[in-house]
Amino acid sequence: MNAIENVSRRGFLKVAGISTGAFVLGISLPVGTAQAKSSTGALSHELNFFVSIASDSMVTLVCHRSEMGQGIRTSVPQIIAEELEADWHKVTVVQAKADAKYGSQGTAGSASIRNHFTSIRQIGAVARDMLEQAAANIWQVPRSAVKAHKHYVVHSATGEKISFGELASHAAKLTPPDSKTIKLKANSDFSLIGKDVKLTDLDDIVAGKAQYAQDIQLPDMLIATIVRPPVVGGKVISFDASEALKVKGVVNVIALKTRSIPVGINPLGGVAVLANNTWAAIEGRKKLKIKWQLGDKQNHNSNEFSKQLVKQVNQQGETVASKGDVYNHQYNENNTIAATYTVPYIHHAPMETPAATAVVNGKKCTIWAGTQNPQWAKGTVARELGLEKDEQDNIELNVTLMGGAFGRKSKADFIVEAVELAKASKRPVKVIWSREDDIQHGYYHSISANYCKAELTANGSADHWISRNAYPPIGWLWNAEAKVPSDNQLALGFGDIPFALKNLSIEKHAVDSFVRPGWVRSVACINNGFALGSFVDELAVKAKLPTRQMWLNLLGADRHVDPNDNGFKYSNYNLDLAAHPIDTKRMKDLINLISDKAKVEQELPENQGWGISFLRSFGSFVAAATKVEVVNNKVTVLEMHTAVDCGIVITPDRVKAQMEGAMVFGLSIALMGEISVKDGQVQQSNFHDYPVARIGQVPEMHVHIVKSDAPPGGIGEPGVPPVAPSITNAIYHASKTRIRDLPVSKVFTV
Amino acid sequence: MIKMTLNNKPVELDVNPQMPLLYALRDELKLTGTKFGCGAGQCGACTVHVNGQAMRSCVTPVSAIAEQAITTIEGLADHNGKLGESAVQIAWREFKVPQCGYCQSGQMMSAAALLQAIPQPSDEQIIEHMQGNICRCGTYKRIKAAIKSAATHSSASSLSASHSATGNSADSTLPVSTSPSNKSKVEVFSASQFASKKQGASS
Incomplete structure (x- = not known):
């Protein structure tokens, strides 16, 4: 946790364009950081204020997380403004420079809000408290007699009020309280969180003035x-x-x-x-x-390599987690499915290289x-x-x-x-970077193979479950000898399997690396989520059950799953497992919600089918449903839904936008995203041979957001993993062709 | 020296005539609203208007637009010349279309050109015209909705600054398909096509 300090009188503020007399709160170094006693010498170091209130009542808030389209330059200030009781129309947003004083600025892992919600709120709450104290001092009344409301502090008894601007120079003289002692708002008192506000960069983008x-x-x-x-x-x-x-x-x-x-x-x-x-x-x-x-990486050929990964996962690997015994069991062949799924290298291809x-x-x-x-x-x-x-x-x-x-x-x-x-x-x-540079010298989502095997049980579920995967680990970036993914990576939709199984084995394999591996939106949840979502559908087909029912049966009773029980060192995306549990009830509710909203069990014309899938990732629960038509070997996606339970929602429209974007991103992965490597060299070069979804491929889309008071989960990534399997499952139900190897374009015209 | 009208103002460019307009706009004229996305006319991020029609500036040499009227996102305006208030920009804000926003200049320029040609486009016409503009964030649903809204709220659609400046009407300047079965098809031209005044297949 960072300490908040009153920096109103520091000389640097003029440099930052902040007028004299403004009330400015800065953030000081995280406790225990080596540079804790670092000087205030350099310019970049001096600008680490978080909240500034000028005498004209204009509030400047810093966004310390990076904006890539997820709307964080709206959501972070929105959270500060909520606790500050600021009027959103009087808020200006300034982007933080790189500075350790802000604590983590790493904008990845869908972590900005799920990991920093409370600390961001505290910044606004401390500023509000100081403004209230300043007003109480002026009126010479007890602190409890005043309350901030919409850019003013109000004397509760008389209704008299003083603006934030008038209070600024007074608050500037106070010592900040310990942020931990300040009571944060009750959810029921939120007036900005959960509401759609004006987006910070929208006007500039639409005018062509936004600067990249x-x-x-x-x-x-x-x-x-x-x-x-x-x-x-x-x-x-x-x-x-x-x-x-x-x-x-x-x-x-x-x-x-x-x-x-x-x-x-x-x-x-x-x-x-x-x-x-x-x-x-x-x-x-x-x-x-x-x-x-x-x-020596020039002999790498991704087609051959994929075959090798498939071979590996069809053999027993190193145990990641286990329960009961899957190896001393006589599988009934008629009730058993074993399937191998592959995903190629995938590239980010952001529009700005x-x-x-x-x-x-x-x-x-x-x-x-x-x-x-x-x-x-x-x-x-x-x-x-x-x-x-x-x-x-x-x-x-x-x-x-x-x-x-x-x-x-x-x-x-x-x-x-x-x-x-x-x-x-x-x-x-x-x-x-040219587009060719971008596509050929990326940090790719690793080529992968996943294997799943399970036996149906008499009660419409499954047991004796084996999950294996093999893919070049991201750790290879720093350690040329790294061959297996870290536990953190294995936690992504693999080691955290939420099913009520009596016998389970989760296994990993050692793999060499040849191109730079990287984090692509939802990371290993792409391949693990594809395998899991596909396999549940295959089990449902085998059991002659609706896919929804198979999910519900596998998830079993309402409970909180702890993957540590199976011997897996589970990190839960660095979230507290008690506050962010693997809650099977929330999962089942969401699977029912998507199935009902999309009407996935409705009768469809010939050649059409619905597919569903689900994954909990980055602290959020997301289900997807897709309807496709397969005619003359061509797949057309007709309708897509996602349902999301991400706990408290900060900016509803941006959650919706992220879900819409995730459907399109997942559609690209499912239908046509493939980087292939020959002689160590990436074969694709631009959008003609690395196609991504265009407007004509995007169907009617619906987003269903679950209202929740649970602590916030991530939102940038969790929408992606269930999309691809929902599409390939739909293709199966429309055509009886099972796609186990992405992308779909290997088999069908898309 | 290449002369052109840029956002209603006369401009002279002293650059290699083969330099694509995109780089002349961004590097020489410091108009950075027009974006680089692929350099090959494949993604539409660099779309501008030449005499009111959508063009991929990354594959359009400046020699091809000599004496022409260019409009960039910075010059997109309503009927009265009010910048930033064209029908598509109003709709883009209303529907909160952008996520990262990088491709949106090109999306809006393509959409504005479409609405100039076809004030009330069908869903199919929207898709056909916008198919050349990639949005990796996946804002397509909102792009469609915003175009429909812009069409509804402004039947005559927006005029680009250069368009009003040259006084050309949509009918005389916008190339339409020569195919009799699809009279209203709007083309997006690549440089070579424009340079030679051909009106062939869309890029």
Whole structure:
């Protein structure tokens, strides 16, 4: 937890454009952090205020999480404003720079609200308390006689009120109370949380004024485009830049630092062309001649590799969790299903390709980047520049809007590229990735195989369940010897199986890595959720039951599941399992809700079918239902629903938007998303061969949000995992063709 | 030196004539509302209007738009020239269409061009016209709804600044399919098609 401090009188505020007399609360370092006694010297360090109230009553709130389309620049200030009792129309939002003072800024794992709801609320609550105290002091009445309401503090007995603006200079003289002693609002008193407010960036986006990393313009700036090694771990042997340098506008050609495995979040190396404009850089790049040493990953072929993974998961693996005994059991073949599911490498393909701008002057560095993890990027840049830990604040990292990210922009590789080139060229440099660069040098969702086996029971359920998976682990980024996923990764829709099974074995396999693995929206829940959702449908078909009924039977009685009971070290997405339980009742309610709302058991015309699926992930529960038609070998998605129980909802319209977006993202994964690798090189290059969903493929869509007072779960990712299996299950029910290998486009026209 | 009208103002560009308009707008003229998405005319993020018709600026060399009237998102306006208040922009705000927002300039420029040509488009016409604009966040449902709303609320739709400036009518400037079965089809032109004044298949 961070400590909140009154910084109203610090000299830096003028620099930040905050007028004298404003009431400003800052955040001080997390307790126990090594830099706790760090100076207030550098500019970037001084701007870590969270709440500022000016004498004209205008409130400035900081958003310390990164915006990639999820609406966090609305939701974080909305939560602060709720506890502050601020009028939303008088709120301005400022984006935090990278600074350890804010605590975690890593915007990933759908974590912003589920992990930080209380600490964000406390910031607003402390400010409100101080304004109330200031008013009580002015009126010389007890603290309990006053109450903040909509930008005023009101004297309850007389109805007299003083505006926040008038109180600001008084509150500025007070010492903040311990945030833990301040009572937060009761849910029933919320006036902003759970309501749709004006979205922070909407007007700028619609006017074309919103600024993304690609849009940064600096005087004297060069634009860089980089040819990277075609194979991960490859190196430049030599290059000839003579023709490239003849292109008008090309200023410099620079070889980037050679990098090696483990790749981490570092750049890949290569050769950069720097020019006065993007076009010259692109034209110059075409004329570069580079000799490569491709390295030992050049023999990787994803088709062959997928077959190897399938072979692996059809053999017993290393136990992750177990219960009873599945191996000394005589399976009745007539009642047993074993199925193997595969998912290819998948790429984020955000509409804005990676881009970053940097200026380096000696030990000082200023960066503009759309990054999901500002502090990680800053630390990585500091190491790149050889700065000591206490020199980190020489780096000012400005966080821009991201034109989509989906996990890609957690990595700092493109930011370090800009820093490396700015340092080498002694000029401001903006690195822009082409779409081809983006698709061929990504951090991919790992190619995978999942195996499921179970035997139907007499009561319409199943037992003697085996789940296995095999895929290159993300840990390989930092440890070239890593071959199995971490427990955290295995928790994603795999080790946390919620079914009432007496005999269970969950197993993992050791796998080599060949391309950079990464977090793609919902991560391993993509493949694990696809396998689980498909297999439940296969069991239902075998048992001649509606799929809904099979889910309900497998989930069994109302209870809270604890995967630790099966010997699995379960992290529950870093959430407290008591506050965020694996609650089978919430699961069953949601599966019933989606089935009823979508009417999935209705009679359909020939060649049409409904499919459903479900997964709890990132602390939220999501069910999906899809209706498809399969005619002449062509799949048409006709209707999609998702139902979500994410606990308390902050901004309902953005929850809805995330669910709509997840349906489209899941549809791309299911129908056509495939990165293939041949000779260590990604075969796709742009949207013609890495197609993503277009408007014509998107059907009627419905989102059902469950009203809940439970602590908030995540929302950016949980919508994705149930979508793909709902589509392939629907395809089965429409056509009797079971898709176990994604994408669907391998079998059907989409 | 290439002369053109940009958002109602005369502009001269001293660049390589082969430079795609996108980079001239972003790097030379510092108009960054028009976005780079693919560089190959595949995603629509860079869509602008040339004489009121939707064009992919990433594959349109500046030589092809000499003496033409260009409108970017920064110049999109209502009938009275009020910037940011075109029918599609009003609808985009009403339906809270954007998520990350990066593709939305291109989406709105395509939508505005559609409504100029077909003030009351059918669902099929909306899909056909908007098929070239990718939104990775998946805002398609709202894009459809916003276009329908814009069509309903402003039967004449929005005029782009350059369009009103040149005084051309939609009928004379908007290319339509030569196919007799689909008279109202709106084309989105790639550079080469526009440069040679061909009116062939859409990109």
